[in-house]
Amino acid sequence: MPYALRRLFATILVHSQPSDVRRLWDSFCHHLSEDFGRSGLVDELEIMSQTLQSISDFLESMGKNASMYDLPKLTMVSKHRDLLKSREVIEEQYVPIPATDLDAHHHLNHAQTLAYDMIMDCIDRNSGGLFFVNGPGGTGKTYLYRAILATVRSRGIIALAIATSGVAASILPGGRTAHSRFKIPIELHENSYCTISKQSGLGNLLRLTRLVVWDEAPMCRRYAIEAVDRTFQDLVGNKEPFGGKVVLLGGDFMQVLPVIPKATIEETIDGSLIRSYLFPRMKVILLHENMRAKNDHVFCEFLLRMGAGVELVDVNGNIKLPTQMVTKVCEGDIEALENKLIEHVYEGLYENYLSSLKRP
Structure with a gap:
């Protein structure tokens, strides 16, 4: 053809x-x-x-x-x-904006609203900003990301939705993994750059970008995030963090840290974002209200104790689930739940595929 x-x-x-x-x-x-x-x-x-x-x-x-x-x-x-316009720019400009996301900023809680207003103020003033949204699972980080992305894109501004993992990327409209979008090299060191040419369509896209939303950032090695920072500075010709772009990173350090083969605990912590030269320059936004289970305070407090490492453990280091949180099910019920979960995941992937077909 x-x-x-x-x-x-x-x-x-x-x-x-x-x-x-x-x-x-x-x-x-x-x-x-x-x-x-x-x-x-x-x-x-x-x-x-x-x-x-x-x-x-x-x-x-x-x-x-x-x-x-x-x-x-x-x-x-x-x-x-x-x-x-390059192909990459046109693809980003045609990312579908769900109507529910456009309306989401009217339904944010107090902490989410403060974060939304702070980030949108930087975008409105076209001034750079470096933010980190920190919150346990269920506190509405993804909901906040989608609200900001929808508002920015509805104004014709280019915003990139990035995640460290493919599953997290599939939840964000137009989401891509960080390695896919930024061409992060596999072998990383403290002075690494991404393999993006200034004359390429991707280089043009990054120069035109005003906002980058990066989910599950704590899962990514700090060398990778720092390589993206240096690449933006080089492409834009600006020595401010990420070339003066508004960058919103998010995640929960209590959930998953970078996976470094054969690394000790100290080496894993040293390879995480919190040890990066960028972290002290970030405005940290805390989300603490669990939106998934806000009517079950006992469960929310239990999750926080687990994440903070203060929940009681047995001699083998295992945590015992409270009796009221345990439900006995037969093997057939477990299989049905697994099938339902698989079906839900495939439905989400298929919806993203249909959305991608609508792009030019």
Whole structure:
């Protein structure tokens, strides 16, 4: 198909370095543009522009630029697309905004409202800000993220939804894992940078971004977060944290710390965000009201005692669940609950897939 041929054409330019690019283009431009010719476009110049823009998108995703090759110049602006925008920028601008998220800021509790107002004030003033939302599970961190993302995106501002884990990323509209979005290298050290070219479409997206929401940040090694910080500074040309962007990180240090193979407790703590040079510069926002079980104070207090490490344990270090919290079920009931959970997860993934199909 022409789409696949254009991707192949870009791959050949980047990895095979043909000696006569223009001759290669002239020989196959008709085959590369067949789908645009069938789409109702009759202007040859418009068809060529669409074809060249598609190839340019592929080149940008590989860290290259069409101007580096002997290709015809884009001499007109397409009627169907703003050719000055990269594919990555357009995808972010078309992330669907759920109506419930747009209305969510009217239903925030007191602590969430203070956090919402503080972050939106930084965005309104277009001044950088570094925040960390700290709260146990169930205190409404994700609800707050979605409210902020919906408000910002509804204004036409680019906001990136990031999470350390894939499950957390799937909960956020337009969510991506940090390693996927920022191209964080696998091998990290204290001076690492992300592999993002200034000329790439992703580099352009990060420069245009005003807000970054990063969920489950405590799960990520501090070297990875610091690499993203240095990359933003380099791309934007600003030495402020994350290049002067508004960055909202969140999570709970009591839940999960970075997984470092064969590391001691001290090494794990040293590799966590709390030991980063960025953490002292963060405005820490505390969420403490459990919104999932706010009518069950005994359960909420039990969760907090567990997280703080003050709940009584037996000789093996195990915590005994209170009797009133234990329900006896048969094996068949457990299997039914597991199937229901799997069904719920797949429904969420399928909804995200359908949303992705609506993007250009």
